[in-house]
Amino acid sequence: MWNFFEPTEARWYGWTLDGASLWMRKNGEEWRFALQSIPFKQIEHDAHDPDSTEPPEAAEVSLAVARGKKVALRPHPSPTPYLVAARNEVKIHPGTEAWFTIALPPLFRVELESGAVLYEASPFTTTTTWFGDKTSGNLCLSLPIELDPECKNENGELVDSSTRESLERAAHYLACRSLIRCKIAVKNHSKEALDVKRLAIFTNLMNVYEKDDTLVSDTVVITATADGSLQNNIDDAGTKHLKKVHSAPKSGLNEVLIQKGVSFLRSIAGL
Amino acid sequence: MNTTVLPGFLSKLFQDVSTPEFWKKAIGIVVAAALILIFFRVLQMLVARAMKKGVPEQRAQLIRKAIRYTGWVIAIVSVLQGFGVNLSALLGAAGIAGIAIGFAAQTSVSNLISGIFLISEKPFQIGDVIQVNDISGIVLSVDLLSIKLQTFDNRFVRIPNESIIKTNVINLTRYPIRRLDIMVGVSYEADLHKVSDVLKDIAAKNLNALDNPEPLIYFDKFDASSINILFGVWYEQSKLVDLRNSIIMDIHARFAAEGIEIPYPKRDVYIKRSSL
Numbered sequence: 222m223w224n225f226f227e228p229t230e231a232r233w234y235g236w237t238l239d240g241a242s243l244w245m246r247k248n249g250e251e252w253r254f255a256l257q258s259i260p261f262k263q264i265e266h267d268a269h270d271p272d273s274t275e276p277p278e279a280a281e282v283s284l285a286v287a288r289g290k291k292v293a294l295r296p297h298p299s300p301t302p303y304l305v306a307a308r309n310e311v312k313i314h315p316g317t318e319a320w321f322t323i324a325l326p327p328l329f330r331v332e333l334e335s336g337a338v339l340y341e342a343s344p345f346t347t348t349t350t351w352f353g354d355k356t357s358g359n360l361c362l363s364l365p366i367e368l369d370p371e372c373k374n375e376n377g378e379l380v381d382s383s384t385r386e387s388l389e390r391a392a393h394y395l396a397c398r399s400l401i402r403c404k405i406a407v408k409n410h411s412k413e414a415l416d417v418k419r420l421a422i423f424t425n426l427m428n429v430y431e432k433d434d435t436l437v438s439d440t441v442v443i444t445a446t447a448d449g450s451l452q453n454n455i456d457d458a459g460t461k462h463l464k465k466v467h468s469a470p471k472s473g474l475n476e477v478l479i480q481k482g483v484s485f486l487r488s489i490a491g492l
Numbered sequence: 493m494n495t496t497v498l499p500g501f502l503s504k505l506f507q508d509v510s511t512p513e514f515w516k517k518a519i520g521i522v523v524a525a526a527l528i529l530i531f532f533r534v535l536q537m538l539v540a541r542a543m544k545k546g547v548p549e550q551r552a553q554l555i556r557k558a559i560r561y562t563g564w565v566i567a568i569v570s571v572l573q574g575f576g577v578n579l580s581a582l583l584g585a586a587g588i589a590g591i592a593i594g595f596a597a598q599t600s601v602s603n604l605i606s607g608i609f610l611i612s613e614k615p616f617q618i619g620d621v622i623q624v625n626d627i628s629g630i631v632l633s634v635d636l637l638s639i640k641l642q643t644f645d646n647r648f649v650r651i652p653n654e655s656i657i658k659t660n661v662i663n664l665t666r667y668p669i670r671r672l673d674i675m676v677g678v679s680y681e682a683d684l685h686k687v688s689d690v691l692k693d694i695a696a697k698n699l700n701a702l703d704n705p706e707p708l709i710y711f712d713k714f715d716a717s718s719i720n721i722l723f724g725v726w727y728e729q730s731k732l733v734d735l736r737n738s739i740i741m742d743i744h745a746r747f748a749a750e751g752i753e754i755p756y757p758k759r760d761v762y763i764k765r766s767s768l
Contacts, residue, residue, distance in 0.1 A: 304704075346699060348696065348697075348698075348699055348701070348702075348703050349699070349700075349702055349703075349728065350702050350703045350704040351668075351669050351702050351704050351705065351726065351728075352704075355667060355669060355705065356667050356668075357667075357668065358668065358669075360668070360728050363703050363704070419704075
């Protein structure tokens, strides 16, 4: 789905992206693109390779002029951080760690083999939210996904229908091929319990890979340290061997990421 | 030429002007002045480059101007001294003239001092959007005498620094997020719980509205023909126009769909028919 292919001249191709659609047509050096985006909440589990298709009817058509034969649709994490909220308050006790898996809506670029970007689009629209206080912080994409942890040393049991519903919704998003599965580990090495209400996911160091027909990212590791600070870094141990479809704009995979938002995360997390 | 009526240094200057030594000296002085100006120009460029990242634009602009004017003053003084002008007498005369000019230029001096306060206090910076009385616009420059604004209808406005110091200035872009307050009136028959839920839903669905901080819903008062509600929606500062336009349309359409009446003052007129 994310591989390069050589489109036939003057023919429309369409990608189905879990409810959204992206069209492309090559005519010599002229490339035409159209997009039908959907709200992230309305995502449907249906994505497949580009097909020869009818031209888009209502969608606005963009034009690019470039020389090239082969083209691919490549998913990239949004440069704007993602923000997810915990369904209920998640308390992580000292010495324990919680694991979360969420689905991130990427932005898509149509790229030539040379790396030139012909078109860029975000097929899944989300609302925005603010991570920080009212005087400074980060604008984030607000994901309608609720964090449900799989904690080590803690047993979470499904007790009510709302929990089940929430987990089913999360599973629905995770099954979508055009979303990026992202694992988050929150480790509490401090001496106090850590309340996680909202998590901002910065993507500067995040690589994206293809795994069994799905998209996965490096694991985001957030560590509350003994001195009370909060560190955010990327762990690529489990993904190194996979085929990379997006390289992080910043190098240094295990480089500690000190972000402006971390201080807010710290205050929000209650450390 | 009769030079007896001219001051001493000018008489000497006119006497020397025909000698080759004078021209040698003059060329030397001009070259020295040019070197001084070049030196200060290079210094200005180096300092500007060094300040590019760490120093706010208006302070950088002030420092650049200070260096340039210092260069000019030193160059002019060197030239005058080179030609044998008695600077102490000139400075004395300048001092007396300065007092006279000072009285005449009180406003300019006031603006100058206000400008220094503005630059040190930094209530706004170049690129900020500010509102001064009924004028709002983007700050183009903060100079010693005035600030220059570009208004949103593309007018150039110069505001004296003294006015800025004396009046309230609102910096509309100091903080990255702001709240848009909209007064919504609903009829007395409306279900207020439903109104509250509908307003929350409108904010949640608007892509220009932030969902954190949460929107404010504040039942303000029982007015003559409506119950007034303050609906405050947070937004990222660049989205003001998009949000204002879209949210008012959203409220209007959604209230109509939900059957929530937005009342307006009405007057019932009864025509009394007199029996003839």
